[in-house]
Amino acid sequence: MSQSTITKPDRHDDIRDGTGDERSFTDDISLTLRAAVVGTGSISSEHLTFLSGRSRFVDATPGRVAPVAVCDLSPVSARYAAETFDVPNHYTDLERLLEFERPDVVHILTPPSTHVQLASLCLEAGAHVICEKPVAASIDELEALLDVADSCDRKITESHNYCFNPAITDISRLLDDGTLGQLREVEIRIVLPVTDTGGRFGDANLPHPIHSMPAGVIHDFTTHFASLLLHFTGHVRFHRAAAAWSNHSTNPLFRFDDLDALMIGEGPDGPIHGRFRFDAGAGPDTFTVRVYGSRGWAETDLFQPNTRVVIPRAGGSQLSPIANHVANGAELIRNGVANLGRKVMQRTPYEGLHLMLDETYRALATGDTLPVTNDDMRAVARLVDQLLEEKTRL
Amino acid sequence: MTKRASSPILRSATTRKSSSNPNRARLYVTGGTGFVGREVVAEARRRGHATTVATRPASSGRGDPGRSSEARVSVDLRSRHGLVESLDGVDTVIHLAATKEGDFHSQFAGTVVGTENLLAAMTNAGVSNLVAISTFSVYDYLHATPGQLIDERSPIDRNPALRDEYARTKLVQEELYRDFARAGNQVVILRPGMIYGPNNLWHALLGSDFGSRFLRIGRNATLPLTYVENCAEAIILAAERISDPDSALAGEVLNIVDDNLPTQDEYAIEVAAHIDVPPTVTVPWPVMNAVSSAIKATNLHLLHGRAKFPGLLVPDRLHARFKPLRYTNARAKRLLNWTPRFTLVEAIEASVEAEANSRSTRHSAEPLVSFEDRR
Numbered sequence: 001m002s003q004s005t006i007t008k009p010d011r012h013d014d015i016r017d018g019t020g021d022e023r024s025f026t027d028d029i030s031l032t033l034r035a036a037v038v039g040t041g042s043i044s045s046e047h048l049t050f051l052s053g054r055s056r057f058v059d060a061t062p063g064r065v066a067p068v069a070v071c072d073l074s075p076v077s078a079r080y081a082a083e084t085f086d087v088p089n090h091y092t093d094l095e096r097l098l099e100f101e102r103p104d105v106v107h108i109l110t111p112p113s114t115h116v117q118l119a120s121l122c123l124e125a126g127a128h129v130i131c132e133k134p135v136a137a138s139i140d141e142l143e144a145l146l147d148v149a150d151s152c153d154r155k156i157t158e159s160h161n162y163c164f165n166p167a168i169t170d171i172s173r174l175l176d177d178g179t180l181g182q183l184r185e186v187e188i189r190i191v192l193p194v195t196d197t198g199g200r201f202g203d204a205n206l207p208h209p210i211h212s213m214p215a216g217v218i219h220d221f222t223t224h225f226a227s228l229l230l231h232f233t234g235h236v237r238f239h240r241a242a243a244a245w246s247n248h249s250t251n252p253l254f255r256f257d258d259l260d261a262l263m264i265g266e267g268p269d270g271p272i273h274g275r276f277r278f279d280a281g282a283g284p285d286t287f288t289v290r291v292y293g294s295r296g297w298a299e300t301d302l303f304q305p306n307t308r309v310v311i312p313r314a315g316g317s318q319l320s321p322i323a324n325h326v327a328n329g330a331e332l333i334r335n336g337v338a339n340l341g342r343k344v345m346q347r348t349p350y351e352g353l354h355l356m357l358d359e360t361y362r363a364l365a366t367g368d369t370l371p372v373t374n375d376d377m378r379a380v381a382r383l384v385d386q387l388l389e390e391k392t393r394l
Numbered sequence: 395m396t397k398r399a400s401s402p403i404l405r406s407a408t409t410r411k412s413s414s415n416p417n418r419a420r421l422y423v424t425g426g427t428g429f430v431g432r433e434v435v436a437e438a439r440r441r442g443h444a445t446t447v448a449t450r451p452a453s454s455g456r457g458d459p460g461r462s463s464e465a466r467v468s469v470d471l472r473s474r475h476g477l478v479e480s481l482d483g484v485d486t487v488i489h490l491a492a493t494k495e496g497d498f499h500s501q502f503a504g505t506v507v508g509t510e511n512l513l514a515a516m517t518n519a520g521v522s523n524l525v526a527i528s529t530f531s532v533y534d535y536l537h538a539t540p541g542q543l544i545d546e547r548s549p550i551d552r553n554p555a556l557r558d559e560y561a562r563t564k565l566v567q568e569e570l571y572r573d574f575a576r577a578g579n580q581v582v583i584l585r586p587g588m589i590y591g592p593n594n595l596w597h598a599l600l601g602s603d604f605g606s607r608f609l610r611i612g613r614n615a616t617l618p619l620t621y622v623e624n625c626a627e628a629i630i631l632a633a634e635r636i637s638d639p640d641s642a643l644a645g646e647v648l649n650i651v652d653d654n655l656p657t658q659d660e661y662a663i664e665v666a667a668h669i670d671v672p673p674t675v676t677v678p679w680p681v682m683n684a685v686s687s688a689i690k691a692t693n694l695h696l697l698h699g700r701a702k703f704p705g706l707l708v709p710d711r712l713h714a715r716f717k718p719l720r721y722t723n724a725r726a727k728r729l730l731n732w733t734p735r736f737t738l739v740e741a742i743e744a745s746v747e748a749e750a751n752s753r754s755t756r757h758s759a760e761p762l763v764s765f766e767d768r769r
Binding site: 041042045056074075076077080198200203204205206343344345346 | 450451452470473495496497498499510697701702
């Protein structure tokens, strides 16, 4: 962002004054989808990077999508985001944005408690909605929102971004091609120091809005847990579940800072176990996904991608363990170098978000099924609700 | 930490007494419990001003105990809640609060959105006098010629994409200050250099931590320093004058640095004579400059500018900290009628003494600390 650009005249002011050319932006690209972004917090940088064609994870596709406006309650935040990503207009009032810009798609990146209200507003204004997780606080809220979308003949989707990370895609492929055998168990573990008082969740001066959600700060991660589990299992109903929600830090700001959950369901090929673990006290930062099949297992860390695959290899049962060590050792060295490159080149774990947005826009443009469907969102919301039910709690 | 016992400090020239100030005002200080804020509040008290100290809710118990002339309001500038009411009866706002930690968005929220909310509240509350604290970081150092004089007319950085979060957010903050001034308010922007003092003597203008050692960059560059008490006095003088139409201070930008600025070597030697400093490795400025320039060129031409390197290897940031330049405080001294009271030696000795007093206070207070507080 240059100092001079921040002082560029606000086109929105021109429009309000009736002196601006309010539709000129679309004159030469009338076939593109017009996208708007609501909320300019940290995740907005990823969405705007994609929308402005600067993503390093997907090929720029000029003409398919064009960002037309940014909205935030803070004028300077809206203006700064617009200037940084060359978005032509910025607003502090979503209704005015919808009226003047008539976007085809709105990205809702505001605190979770505002999602349903803002998404409804956008759907009723004729825009499709891409919403950050969690789209709703419960399955009931989600169903009501999906009804709004249906009645408006618009689509809404939720960010299940990690399901699109290449490491997850790689493990899916190992399941699909039978390398791992039949799925038996999925274990997902997130270690993050969310209770640090210097962090965004531990700030007691202005408590983060996520604390008002049913699972408190862990609600920021429940969509990741559930979407990844269901990504591997399909829409399995887990008829047995138990969840220990704890506040080990005893910090009153936090409803919970620790989750240990076990789920057992019946898959097409037999029982499937799921395990979620969220730990704010361990270290270092970790986001591991481990998938066990009847023939072998695979794991990765989404923060530092390195996929380890333990399967029967050439040499039979005697030499397979050694062959696995050699193969995974070589992979570890390769990924050690690759991850250094990723760090220098600023390739973040959000690459899945870019890939998901790319697929979503392709689907919106062609009318195909969205990569994250209504049923995907329902299954995630239902599972999260199940883990929060009193009868489930340990 | 103290290496040699600080001698009794001869402060006959620097001792200040409470004054019967004809320009008494109700000052509102944001960041009033911070490193600079504490000294600003103390200086305001010495000069007879009533102060309202804005502290964040979780910080309300910190800092000096309240005085009769000092009111405290609990607000977080990132939220508009309660801000207008907190400004009731205020004559002049001294805006010190900024966020220096966290990622860009955290700093943007604390520094930029916080300022936006404060200025909106001032407008609603009818408070029009503002002493706005900016920073030397806003200048364009990359394009400055070595040895050039940096003064208030020097260009600010208009392409700060590669600067650190602090510089980028403070640049946006200055735009808000200018917008506020254009709206008819009385605004003076103060740009302090590196503010040093107790617990902040060995600082970022000397170098960076490098494993178990400290990597010093250069020896002979002049340091744009201001001792925290000198800076605080300049701030209060600005607050006294901003509401005076005869002072012609409104609309001014003033650089705040002390007199007789030391070089890196001079400063480091003086500090090392008083406190333990880490073992250092010194890299000459031309070498570091050449290395960072080569890396930037490689990044731009081979990696499309997408690679991110540590700040010392980014010329835009390196130049802002270590480039040999010259500085002046002439404008501030003239318009504020200000003379920095503490010399370098006095300032370092006062800092060491304050650190020692702070340690002894903490030590004597230890029995009062509860078991919970120790965890």
